[in-house]
Amino acid sequence: MSGWFGDLWDWGETKGTATKDKAPTVQKPEGRSPAMVKQRPQEKKETCVCKEQYKDLVWGGKVSCEFRKKVVQMAINLGLPQKNYEGANWLMTIMALESAYSFSPKCGTFGKNPDESSKYKYVGLIQFGKAAAEEVGTTRTHLISLTAEEQLDYVEKHFQLKQFKGLLNNRTALYLSVNYPSATKYASDKDHVVYDSTKDAYDDNPMFKRETHEFWIDKKGKKQYYTGKEGKSYVWEFEEALKEVEDLGKSNKTKTFTCENINKTNDKVNAKDVVTYHIYSGGKIEKHIPKKIKEGFEKKYKYVFHDSKGNEHEVCTADWHTTKEKGIGQVYKTKPTHSKVISDQNVSEGNTSRRVKYENGDIAEYGNHPKKGIIWLLYKAGKNNVELVKMPDSLNYSKDGILIAYNFSKTQRRYTGANSFAGFIGYLAKSGYKLTTTGSCFSEGSSFPSQEHCNGRSVDTLYLGVIEQDQKVIDNAMFFHFTEVLKGVNSYCEKLKRAGNGGTLHNSHLHSGNFDSSIIKIIKEQ
Incomplete structure (x- = not known):
């Protein structure tokens, strides 16, 4: 474990690097992530x-x-x-x-x-x-x-x-x-002396070089640090x-307070026959659960968008199911043999050409990774269940100036988290563009070739190719509570603001991940 400070490094699919005696450096952050969460009910208290x-x-x-x-x-x-x-x-x-x-x-x-x-x-x-x-x-x-x-x-x-x-x-x-x-x-x-120049940690932690012989100021007024010279960190x-x-x-410090999003007995349920997500243009999302669900709708969720004028837009109804949560994909060069195989099938699902299911619930997928080549990814099953919705094969909702539209491209990763899908619909509506998505995850939570999309926690969309439009998509993905929005590093992506560094893998698409489910207010009919 080690601290760091200075310039941001290439994080790729995930962020950061550090060692017990080594650490890279980072720059001061721009902006901040929303602190939008729910809180356990407190007696006779409705403030945050x-x-x-x-x-x-x-x-x-x-x-x-x-x-x-x-x-x-x-x-x-x-x-x-x-x-x-x-x-x-x-x-x-x-x-x-x-x-x-x-x-x-x-x-x-x-x-x-x-x-x-x-x-x-x-x-x-x-x-x-x-x-x-x-x-x-x-x-x-x-x-x-x-x-x-x-x-x-x-x-x-x-x-x-x-x-x-x-x-x-x-x-x-x-x-x-x-x-x-x-x-x-x-x-x-x-x-x-915590460490000196005989330790790698000395040069790898320049934040702790504070004596005048350890740094200089360049022409732009930025502090630069000497390396390979004798010195000590006190x-x-x-x-x-x-x-x-x-x-x-x-x-x-936080300026946004939403942990008062607790269920109140006087909240009116706006749902009939089916559990309904209400997505508001201002960023609020509610999940309304009726007392009685109509037969045949027990495994369905309805998604409704509320525009700034108060109009309701019934966007779609999607099927959902539960599966065991999957861990981030681990890379293997050969087929993992850690547990009894219960199925081994050839598939044709985008980059994925083979899928192995194990008795313990793990899933291994094989195919062509855009950066690592031909590999296996093993997604280990966890103890908890996750809810995944089957995304409609396309959406083309257009009414009263509201456009909520997407289509898939070269992927069968057409499942995502039930809550994440509400956020996705929100930022589609707020952006007003039809987007092309390369998907989220498969039906059991695996997500080849992505290691990170497991459990439907991330959705990828292709760039529109117009800076103003792609910037609007980024801003609205963050507005609708995706806390890990990553872009590429090519000359086009460098013009986009606020999104994090997703490395070369994201030169072709935007990554909207880690939806903050805690902001969703659940309202049950009494």
């Missing part, structure tokens, strides 16, 4: 707990209300200072630095090619390596499958390790336990750097 209690948490605008609440509780559990949420702010600062300000549970090098045998691949909120994951009783494969909120449980376990008992008395100690654990006990000694340099990150986090 974040607005009342956690509004001053640094970097709070990058995470959900649930995340903020768990961090505050973690600070209590760890015995950190509580006044003005000082300890919670330390934790937020450390996770901001380690995750390149993304707070993504998937950032790091591990997700690009998941391989548990590699010691030097890292993932998550504090960049867990192989050994660090094992120390808290898990694996990187499991960590990358979690939400940010779920991964916090393992972050807390790291800080609770016996080796840090009695040492986490300040912000620097907390950070050293992540960046360079052996130095944690020296966190109060400002002149202690505790005081870590202290200064962490203060800068925390100060930057003050301008990224």
